[in-house]
Amino acid sequence: MKYYLPKNFMLGASAAAWQTEGWTGKKPGQDSLLDAAYKYSPERWHEGYGPAVATDFYNRYKEDCALMKALGIKAYRTSIDWSRFIQNYETGEVNEEAAQFYSKVVDELIKNGVEPIICLEHWELPNYLYEKYGGWNSKQVVECYVKYAAAAFKLLGDRVRYWFTFNEPIVFPLLGIMEGVWYPYKADTREAMQWNYHKVLATAKAVKLYHEQDYGYKQGGKIGIILNSAVVYPRSQSADDLQAAKMCDLFENRIYADPCINGEFPAEYFALLEQHGCMIDVEAAELAIIKANPVDVLGFNYYTPKRVKARTAAWNPAVKFNPRYYYDDYELQGRKMNPSRGWEIYAKGLYDYAMVLKNEYNNIPWIVTENGMGVAEENRYKDTAGVIQDDYRINYVADHLRWLWKAVEEGSNCFGHLMWNFTDNVSPYNAFKNRYGYVEIELENNRNRRIKKSGYWFQKMVSDGCFDF
Ligand code: BG6
DSSP states (O other), X not given: OEEEOOTTOEEEEEOXXXXXXXXXXXXXXXXXXXXXXXXXXXXXXXXXOOTTTTTOHHHHHHHHHXXXXXXXXXXXXXXXXXXXXXXXXXXXXXXXXXXXXXXXXXXXXXXXXXXXXXXXXXXOOBHHHHHHHOGGGOHHHHHHHHHHHHHHHHHHTTTOOEEEEEESTTHHIIIIIISOSSTTOOOOHHHHHHHHHHHHHHHHHHHHHHHHOOOSSOOOOEEEEEEOOOOEEESSSSHHHHHHHHHHHIIIIIHHHIIIIISSOOHHHHHHHHHTXXXXXXXXXXXXXXXXXXXXXXXXXXXXXEEEEOOSSOOOTTSOOOGGGGOEEOOOOSOOEETTTTEEOOTXXXXXXXXXXXXXXXXXXEEEEEOOOOEEOGGGGBOTTSOBOOHHHHHHHHHHHHHHHHHHHTTOOEEEEEEXXXXXXXXXXXXXXXXXXXXXXXXXXXXXXXXXXHHHHXXXXXXXXXXXX
């Protein structure tokens, strides 16, 4: 069957500064949290690869922009590396060399017909701010972030029309602060919730600034946040499983989506934190700022749904509270899986969340900011000419696009799909293990870029305005 591209629908790809740029031009003391994580334990990163070189985008961005044009990519989302861009994290003074780099990247994208989409933090919190203030645990860092955002708007606001405050803001607090599996390896639920809250507050302050600030030209664009909201399905319709799904939705979705889009935290959230002895520092004046400054757009990263059930074993009260007290995953049997990542593939999840946004979030304009399939050892799929035959990725994207476009037909306000990602790149700890790109990075061949079969498929889809599936 043929599926036609909806009108004014943006097709493109995503990446992040720290996952592509490499450390060229970075000065001592300019580490991001992820740079620090890599320096702290490089052996934990798959085959020792990390942000140090990444895809060498810093030196090769012109080549990459030309390749985007050749593939028909119409929008490219990346981030600014806060730790590189700002010279003095407390005053917001800009590092001129870095400013020139980001300005040139934006110009190069536009020159190649690619809409630049900029995210202000894809986990590039300066490690200095973590060490000095405790990172997002501190209100001081919110203020540093606002100064950074102002500098970024001032530099690029005349050319960038889509801004995002954070990428997947919940991930670092969850994995680094609450569960202790990522640097800085903490296990403190209260602190993790404080990080989450301050990122919501920082978002509202950046939104306000973006809407109000006058830099001598009109900003005229839109600003939002990128969430990897959990698309939750209960195992059964039993009251306990339904309640488990509700709690997962609360802690992995609504603690960001509700305040950022609708202006208010879910009523039960603070009461639950209080009940479990981990209430955070919240001020009435801050809640007023959050209420008054909802985002214009939402970015949604979707890879896999969350299937949950009620917990069977009782929580041990001697152990610190963790929201997972309320819900648990269950063994997935008979579902379509991506074996490299251990994630279920469920394209309809995208449609289902589109309907949630339509019905519960005022049909906010939104864009898929990540979606894709990470596959290990893709070399085994190379044909004799050396082109990776990634039919699995083509099927993955096609299936997700058709569900997404069905949602658009039914009134969802989705205006685009950005594939994760354009070229393969470095992920936290997994590094280059799971490859996601339309374009391969040949690590063993000077990081040569080579278009995969999916890249050619994408190119054809863009020029035909449709695909068969
Ligand atoms: C997303 C992140 O959640 O997952 C990306 O926003 C990350 O930064 C991607 O690279 C894939 O991660 P992984 O671990 O499967 O390589």
